[in-house]
Amino acid sequence: MVIGLLGFGTVGGGVYEMLRDRMCMDVKYVLCLENPEGLAGKLVRSVDQILSDDTVDTVVEVMGGLHPAREFVLQAMAAGKNVVTANKLLLAECYEELTKAAAQNHVALRCTAAVGGGIGWLTALERCKRTERVHELTGIMNGTTNYILDTMQTRGVSFADALHQAQELGYAERDPAADIDGEDILNKLVVSANVAFDALLQKADVPVFGIRSVQLADMQTFRERGWCCRLIASAEHYGEGVCAVIEPTLVRATDMEAAVHSNFNLISFISPNAGKQSFYGQGAGRFPTAYNVVQDLLDVAAGKKAFYAPLGARLPVDNDSFVRQYYVRTTLDDPFLSANVAEIWPTGIVTAPLSAKRMHAWADDALERDPGLFFAALR
Ligand code: HSE
Numbered sequence: 001m002v003i004g005l006l007g008f009g010t011v012g013g014g015v016y017e018m019l020r021d022r023m024c025m026d027v028k029y030v031l032c033l034e035n036p037e038g039l040a041g042k043l044v045r046s047v048d049q050i051l052s053d054d055t056v057d058t059v060v061e062v063m064g065g066l067h068p069a070r071e072f073v074l075q076a077m078a079a080g081k082n083v084v085t086a087n088k089l090l091l092a093e094c095y096e097e098l099t100k101a102a103a104q105n106h107v108a109l110r111c112t113a114a115v116g117g118g119i120g121w122l123t124a125l126e127r128c129k130r131t132e133r134v135h136e137l138t139g140i141m142n143g144t145t146n147y148i149l150d151t152m153q154t155r156g157v158s159f160a161d162a163l164h165q166a167q168e169l170g171y172a173e174r175d176p177a178a179d180i181d182g183e184d185i186l187n188k189l190v191v192s193a194n195v196a197f198d199a200l201l202q203k204a205d206v207p208v209f210g211i212r213s214v215q216l217a218d219m220q221t222f223r224e225r226g227w228c229c230r231l232i233a234s235a236e237h238y239g240e241g242v243c244a245v246i247e248p249t250l251v252r253a254t255d256m257e258a259a260v261h262s263n264f265n266l267i268s269f270i271s272p273n274a275g276k277q278s279f280y281g282q283g284a285g286r287f288p289t290a291y292n293v294v295q296d297l298l299d300v301a302a303g304k305k306a307f308y309a310p311l312g313a314r315l316p317v318d319n320d321s322f323v324r325q326y327y328v329r330t331t332l333d334d335p336f337l338s339a340n341v342a343e344i345w346p347t348g349i350v351t352a353p354l355s356a357k358r359m360h361a362w363a364d365d366a367l368e369r370d371p372g373l374f375f376a377a378l379r
Helices: 010-019 047-051 069-078 088-104 121-128 143-155 159-168 183-197 216-224 286-301 356-366
Strands: 002-006 026-031 058-061 082-085 136-140 227-238 241-252 264-271 275-282 323-329 341-344 349-351 374-378
Touching (some): 002 047, 002 069, 010 026, 010 286, 026 047, 058 069, 058 286, 069 088, 088 183, 143 159, 143 216, 216 227, 216 323, 216 374, 227 374, 356 374
Parallel strands (some): 002 058, 058 082
Antiparallel strands (some): 136 264, 323 349, 323 374, 341 349
């Protein structure tokens, strides 16, 4: 296998190092705009040099971002090259375009590292679907937010300090807003649901509430009542549609998710024969992510061409039947909340059961009046 590596950042460097002693995998080119040491003779500034070399059969895209990653990947496939990528944003935004391009050009497109970092989550879904349908998936899919919530709750560290630590440790996205406001986990949920349900979800259809406004006082309240806060993505396939939502969620201190510390991820799916299966591991970081890129390369080298799932029809998202009680902290004196109070906690109220559709619609509107508002579903 002769490889062109697009990107030499945290993940790219890890992939390069893991492949260095693998005789059957030759990284012939590295596309990088800086001048890292030890790449003599491999460093190129233009993707054309890689795409025009017929000896390169596989391109590894670990640049991240949408552009020019999308253009480079499409050009690579059009040139007959297999593609392995860890880019969840690219997959979530261009799922239909990329999976069609791979099929039309008879090349492989693999992206296991895009969801769950070092966890073989997408390949587990792929294997499950050989025997049955997946009807539900749920989990902690973002290491940075888990690190922040866990560090706040267990060590009493402020949100800002916990975020800073996550950045120092290399878990956070270049712009950490993508982590704390939920875009990163949204990308992962969309790709997972598309694979799990043979679907085509649109990001804009999935309501998202992140953890930007959580405070230590909220954490204290949760701890005193035996709850633990996690940012959880959920999707459920029913009839002709899906419920899909991303929101801070209070789990019982004895639940599995509460035992997920630091930047670890825990993702589960439910299928008729296997029941619930959960996958735990490093969801971010240099070598865990590089590990799954290399696993994908080995699959491609072994001749695997098919994508994880067939491309399905666009599925509507409707969260009317996704009903929870919600913890809400706000400075607003709001008639909707007043009409739905079930309990009063020291820092906020707990609502009567509400659909995720109503709760997120209310919060979208209320945030304009109280930007510091925080809410979390009780599971
Ligand atoms: N920022 C991401 C996370 C990196 O924290 O999970 C891995 O996708």
